Amino acid sequence: MKISLVFPPTWHPSQPYLSLPSLTGFLAQAGVKNVTQRDLGIELLDAILTHKFGQEVYTRLMDKVRRLERERHGETGTGSAEHYARVVESLERFPYLIDRIEPAKDTLRGEEFYGIDQYRESLFLIDKWLELISTLYFPTRITVVDNQFSSYSIYSSRDILKAIRDEEQNPYIELFRDWFLPSILADKPDLVGISITATSQIIPGLTLCRLIKESNADLHLTIGGSIFTRLVDNLRRCASVFELTDDFIVFEGETALLELITQLEGKRDFSKVPNLIYR
Helix, strand or coil, X not given: CCEEEEECCCCCCCCCCCHHHHHHHHHHHCCCCCXXXXXXXXXXXXXXXXXXXXXXXXXXXXXXXXXXXXXXXXXXXXXXXXXXXXXXXXXXXXXXHHXXXXXXXXXXXXXXXXXXXXXXXXXHHHHHHHHHHHHHHCCCEECCCCEECCCCCCCCXXXXXXXXXXXXXXXHHHHHHHHCHHHHHHCCCCEEEEECCCHHHHHHHHHHHHHHHHHCCCCEEEEECHHHHHCHHHHHHCHHHHHCCCEEECCCCHHHHHHHHHHHHCCCCHHHCCCEEEX
């Protein structure tokens, strides 16, 4: 059985979370060796903190400002006067930022990382670059450590289910579809595990689940992480989330994931899997 473990955005790039390496090591000790792990937060930053991606963003910002010059509606929100002002501001900042974004990324990977001033400056530049990209999806704001979906509440299942389908305000639909979904599916895993640990990962993580399930409904998808451990009672009352995943592993995940793999390979008696929430 081939297993793919995925950590979605967003988490601090200089402080990698160790849930997936721990799970991978546990599975390897138990004899499950065909496991890949991907930190999509790091992979995404690596892809978009580039001069090449910046040129694509610039073209789209120019198209956006032309459309907003012709037609705007309202003071705030998508397509508003405020949106137009943010796009204009982003275009003004673009020449300064594009020449500095790749060196800023390199700082986080080199010896300059240990210099506090260089470290802070690189994070500041990366945050401003992400703010620039975010204007394409206004009023959503991507930061180094968070995702601010101001039109949606992460504490409302109804809002979350809308957000993961909002092509205008959810950048992860496009970014995942273009950058990661093809390679995840091409790897042909039998089981994909998505680890959602922070609130900043809820909408990106569930967006990825939706895209995977819509592309391959037969692929077994499970979600783990401390967020849903805290929401275990809510999960049982929210049938719609099971359109995005086959099940949730709550509380301790190592033994549960190993038993889930065993059942998928054998009798598929999921009642034997500890800490598993399923329909």
